[in-house]
Amino acid sequence: MPTKEQEEQPLQDCVLCDTSLPGVLALKTKDICIRCKKPFCTLHTSTFSPRYCNYCLSDITLLQDKFEKVTEHHVRLKDGREELLRVKHSCRHLRLDGPDYVWYVAKVQSVTDDELTLLLEFHRSIVSQLETDSDTRKIRAFQAVYQNPDGRTVVSTRTTQTKKTTETKVTRTPKVKAAPTLEETLRKNNPTLSEKQIQQMLKIMQGA
Ligand SMILES: [Zn+2]
Ligand SMILES: [Zn+2]
Secondary structure, eight states: OOOHHHHHSOOEEOSSSOTTSTTOOOOEEOOBOTTTOOBOOGGGBOSSOTTSBTTTSOOOEEEEEEEEEEEEEEEEOTTSOEEEEEEEEEEEEEEEESHHHHHHHHHHTTSOHHHHHHHHHHHHHHHHHHHHHHHHHHHHHHHHHHBOTTSOBOEEEEEEETTTTEEEEEEEOSSOOOOOOHHHHHHHHOTTSOHHHHHHHHHHHTTO
């Protein structure tokens, strides 16, 4: 919802719309970037924050550091012999970098207490939405791989018959536990959302 200050702003041309292209007119907007103080339209809003234009807040990168380590252990077997066991450990460390990220971190440190509370709640809400979106994508990918055209999930169950010590693969289609639906996942991950908000999110995700 636009703030009172934005309501009083006159409509201005977005400075980032490329009017040098034939037939392209700059979109009108009341949004002013709080970094460069210039008007920007919805097409040129930063992906990271709606309060900035995408010229001012876009140069942010995710760096991945991978670490691997092999440890060696001497294990004594039942027959008394010793064996060398090598265990490989690996982990991934993610960190953010980029000039706009560094600038944003410094900027956040200079906000007032009220602005800090607002920013915290805003980003918390965005994180919750991103987690829901991430779960939804994982479920869709799972459904795309494991669902039959008739909508039933194929489950491959490995059963070991202890007496004969053989393995039997059983493929069952009638009695299967269906993968959670999009609606079920949304409700589970967002217990505080109202019924109306759930329905709105469902509509958006299903492209309605
Ligand atoms: Zn624009
Ligand atoms: Zn800007």
